[in-house]
Amino acid sequence: MEQRLSFVTLAVPDLAAQRAFYVDGLGWTVELEEPGEVVMIRVGERLVLSLWAQEHFEAEVGPVQQGPGLVPITLAHNVATAGEVDTVLADARAAGSRDVSAGARRAWGGYTGYFADPAGFRWEVAHNPGPIGQSVL
Known part of the structure; x- marks a missing residue:
């Protein structure tokens, strides 16, 4: 595979x-x-x-798990700058996301924030200045 x-x-x-x-x-x-x-x-x-x-x-696939808490997965969208993180989070809020966190500096050197879509799936919006982060831009 x-x-x-x-x-x-x-x-x-x-x-x-x-x-x-x-x-x-x-x-x-x-x-x-x-x-x-x-x-x-x-x-x-x-x-x-x-x-x-x-x-x-x-x-087709079978029953989904139900219960309290967050869906145990995040999706990520990397951007080139910390300012773009804030812009995307604002766009998500304007699109109707009721759960948007502010961008924050992270211990690993990046800047990230999160928003949720209507089903509760969390998206991380990240500026990752390291090689792995830059490779996905």
Whole structure:
């Protein structure tokens, strides 16, 4: 198996809210859509974010875990400067994110903040000045 990731699929309870957040709020472009079932957005040269209505996800993959706390995954969006972190966090707030943290300097030398999409998935917005961070810009 090649060392690569092709799709990140998120099972979401309200597909319309997710679509509105990413497409209408953040201005992302839909690559493929099956109304009421899935919205696919190309987020990299060979990477697609798939927002899948939870009931359709469960019918194919199985039941999702439910309960208190955060979904145990973060998605990350790296940017070139600390100022861009603050700009993206403001964009997420304007798009309707109810849970946006302020950007903060981190012990490892970067600057990051977080926002949540309507389903609660957390996005880290990061300026990572090190080689690994620069390699993904």
